[in-house]
Amino acid sequence: MTNDTHSVIESWLENYPPLQETLDIDLGFCSCRVRSNSAELLARLTTYFSSVVAKVANPTYIVTAIECEAPDLPSDFIDWKREPGKSGKKDSYVNLDKARLIRKVRTGMVFYQSADMAIAMGPCLDNDNQVINFINNQFMTWLQQNDALICHAACAVREGEAYAVAGFSGGGKSTLMLEMLEQDGTTFLTNDRMFIKQTPAGVQANGIPKLPRINPGTIVNNKRLQPLLTDELRQIFLSLSKDELWELEQKFDVDIDALYGEGRIQFEAPLKALLILNWSRHEQSDVALHQVNLRQRSDLLQAILKSPGPFYQSLDGEFISDGYQADEEAYLAILDNIAVYEATGGVNFQQLSALYLAVGQESL
Secondary structure (H helix, E strand, O other): OOOOHHHHHHHHHOOOOOOOEEEEEEEOOOOEEEEEEEEHHHHHHHHHHHHOOOOOOOOOEEEEEEEOOOOOOOOOOEEOOOOOOOOOOOEEEEEEEEEEEEEEOOOOOOOEEOOOOEEEEEEOOHHHHHHHHHHHHHHHHHHHHHHOOOOOOOEEEEOOEEEEEEEEEOOOHHHHHHHHOOOEEEEEEOOOOEEEEEEEEEEEOOOOOOOOOOOOOOOOOOHHHHHHHHHHHHHHHHOOOHHHHHHOOOOEOOOHHHHOOOEEEEEEEEEEEEEEEEEOOOOOOOEEEEOOOOHHHHHHHHEEEOOOOOOOEEOOOOEEOOOOOOOOHHHHHHHHHOEEEEOOOOOOHHHHHHHHHHHHHOOO
C-alpha cells in the first residue's frame, strides 16, 4: 500500500468513526459484523438481512461502511474488464500490498479489501445495494477459500434437496427459480451466485443472503409479486411489447420472507440436479427437458462458469486478474456426480418448473 493511500484511508476512519451499534449476520458456516457511522444504513441493512441477523461472539469478518462523499484517492485505478456480453465500465482497481482498492465507476464508491480489513467508503445510503454486495463478497470469499466453486446459477430447495438453474444472462433463471418457489415444500437458496463443493456425502450447494433482483417482465404477470409495483408502473410495463418487456432492465428486490412467507430461506443443501436454460422466447414449440453430459456440451458449461471477481482474495493474499480463466475440469469433476438437464423449445416457466421438479422426484 502506498503511504498516501494508507493515510487517506486512515483519515477517513478517524473523521467518520463508526457508531457503537453494530449488525451481526450469521450464516452458520460463516459470519460478518457490520459497523458504520450511519444509523440509517445499519437500519436498512438490518431489514435486508433480517432472516440471518443474530449476535455472534467472534465474527469471521468485520465490514466497516463509511457514509461520506465519494473519496478522492491518490491512486491510478485500472479498469476491470467486463465479462463477455457485458458492456460499459463498472469496476476499476488498484493492487496494494496484500490488499486491493476497488472503485465503482458509476457511483464513486470505493472499497478496501484485505485479509483482515474490509472498508466501504462513499455515498453508502445512495448505493446501499453495493454495500450489500460487499458484505456478501466476504461470504463468497470464505466459501471459495474453503474449496467451493462459484457458479452463475439460481437455486431452490425442495424436500431438502437443491435444484439449480443456470442460463446465459437474461435467460430467465430468476423467474424460473421464483416459479419453483410456488410449489409446496420449496425454499430459496440463492438467486445468481451458487457455490458447489464435493463432500464425502455428495455435492453440496451453498447460497448467500442476496435477495433476488428481478426485472419488470418477471413481475407483471405474477400475482404474488404485484406488491413490488404501483398500479401505474404495472400498466406502463404491460403496455410494452413482449420483446421490450423481456429486454427491460429495471431491478426490484424480492423480499422472500414478506412475499413467500418466513422460514423459506436456507443457504446450504445437497445438490440434486442442475438445469441449463437453452430455450428461446421466439421458439413456437413446447418446452422440452432432457438430460445431458456436460463433458460433451462445452457450450452449456459456459453458462455455469463465473469469475470470482475483483473482490476475491485467496488464502495466500493474492487477488485474481480480469483475465481469469475458470478451471473447467474442476467444475466437470463435481458436476459429473449430479444429473444435468437442458431446457429447449419455447419459454414456459410454469410448465418447465413442473417438469424439472417432477424429474427430480422420478429419479429417487
